[in-house]
Amino acid sequence: GDMLAAGADGCPGTTGGYFALFQNRSRMHDPDVRVTGKTQTAINFAWGSNLGSASTVKVAVAVSGSASPAARCEGGTLLAGLTTYSYTGLSGGNKYGFRFCTTDGTDASLGTTLWEETLP
Numbered sequence: 212g213d214m215l216a217a218g219a220d221g222c223p224g225t226t227g228g229y230f231a232l233f234q235n236r237s238r239m240h241d242p243d244v245r246v247t248g249k250t251q252t253a254i255n256f257a258w259g260s261n262l263g264s265a266s267t268v269k270v271a272v273a274v275s276g277s278a279s280p281a282a283r284c285e286g287g288t289l290l291a292g293l294t295t296y297s298y299t300g301l302s303g304g305n306k307y308g309f310r311f312c313t314t315d316g317t318d319a320s321l322g323t324t325l326w327e328e329t330l331p
Contacts, residue, residue, distance in 0.1 A: 241323040242268055244311045247295070251303035251330045257295045258311065267291045269319055272298065273308035280310035283319040287312070304331035 242258035249255065258268065271280040271287035281287065287310070290296055301307060305328065312322035 240313060241320045242311050242313055244309075244323050244325055246325065246327055249327065249329055252301050253297055253299040254301065254307065254309075254327050254329060255295070255297045256309070256311070256325075260294050267314050267316065268293065268296075269312045269314050270296060270298075271310045271312075271322075273310075278308065280308045280322075280324060282310075282321070284310055284312035284314070284322055289314070301329045303329050305329055 244256055244258045247255045247257045268290045269284040269287040270290060271284040273280040298307075298309070306326060307329070308324060308326050310322040310324045312319040314320070
């Protein structure tokens with residue numbers, strides 16, 4: 212599949228060895244996300260459907276301010292089969308961070324991060 216395992220014995224005169232796992236993420240592409248509109252309480256997003264082997268987008272949202280959205284969209288919301296998304300319930304004139312990742316159900320891409328401010 213997409214995983215390679217490599218290992219080796221320890222150097223002469225030492226005990227143990229090492230083991231490493233490498234995963235090919237090249238078939239999972241970050242979505243090309245753009246803002247399509249915003250109001251005082253919502254920000255609307257859209258992205259293309261060409262996402263490599265992944266068919267689902269996941270979004271993680273940061274609290275308004277300077278906190279970064281979770282890496283690989285940990286704890287984010289799955290948006291299966293969608294190419295648009297409207298995040299609602301926001302406060303006017305605040306800056307929010309969003310990270311959009313693709314996922315194959317097991318793993319997620321690093322993600323694309325966008326910062327956007329709602330209308331005052």
